[in-house]
Amino acid sequence: MLRLHRCRRSGATIENGVYIADCFCIKGKGLSIGSGTQIMKNAWIVASTITGEKNPECRIGKNCSIGMDNEIYATKSIVIEDNVLTAARCYISDNMHGYTDINVPVKDQPQQQIGTVRIGEGSWLGAGVAVLGCNIGKHCVIGANAVVNRDIPDYSVAVGIPARVVKRYNTTTGCWERTSHNGSFLDLSK
Numbered sequence: 001m002l003r004l005h006r007c008r009r010s011g012a013t014i015e016n017g018v019y020i021a022d023c024f025c026i027k028g029k030g031l032s033i034g035s036g037t038q039i040m041k042n043a044w045i046v047a048s049t050i051t052g053e054k055n056p057e058c059r060i061g062k063n064c065s066i067g068m069d070n071e072i073y074a075t076k077s078i079v080i081e082d083n084v085l086t087a088a089r090c091y092i093s094d095n096m097h098g099y100t101d102i103n104v105p106v107k108d109q110p111q112q113q114i115g116t117v118r119i120g121e122g123s124w125l126g127a128g129v130a131v132l133g134c135n136i137g138k139h140c141v142i143g144a145n146a147v148v149n150r151d152i153p154d155y156s157v158a159v160g161i162p163a164r165v166v167k168r169y170n171t172t173t174g175c176w177e178r179t180s181h182n183g184s185f186l187d188l189s190k
Contacts, residue, residue: 015035034060038066040068045070047075089127092119094114094133096112098110114133115132124142126141127145129146130148139169143163147160
């Protein structure tokens, strides 16, 4: 209860039935966490105005499970829909460190907005996944250590650096089928 009180005091909106383990940081007026969601140990979840956005949002839906050591850092908009599962050490961000001025160390350059993030309902992010300013559709599986820097469509399996779709659910056949690098189904009958 003390952890929930501290998080609510920081401006976060947290519904009833949320479990928060010992977390490193959960703060921001634009942060909301839906009922039944579990936040595991050492999570860092923030909605910050560091890029100049006036009303950043970081919204985590109902019945999600946010894994240990996850970092979710919103400066404009990160929306994690209901029933999303993230494994340990996932990094989800809509911003990045600036690096354009070669005369200034990267750590001293301002944060840059790179896009918004939406992770669709029922999706699963494997251990070590990074999501950088893009969208993941609903009911997707993102393989361990993938770096997602472009949108992934609904009902897809994506792996690699950068992440690419290797399998999608085919609504015509009712099966999960392998795809080419551009996401089109492979003809395996040849």
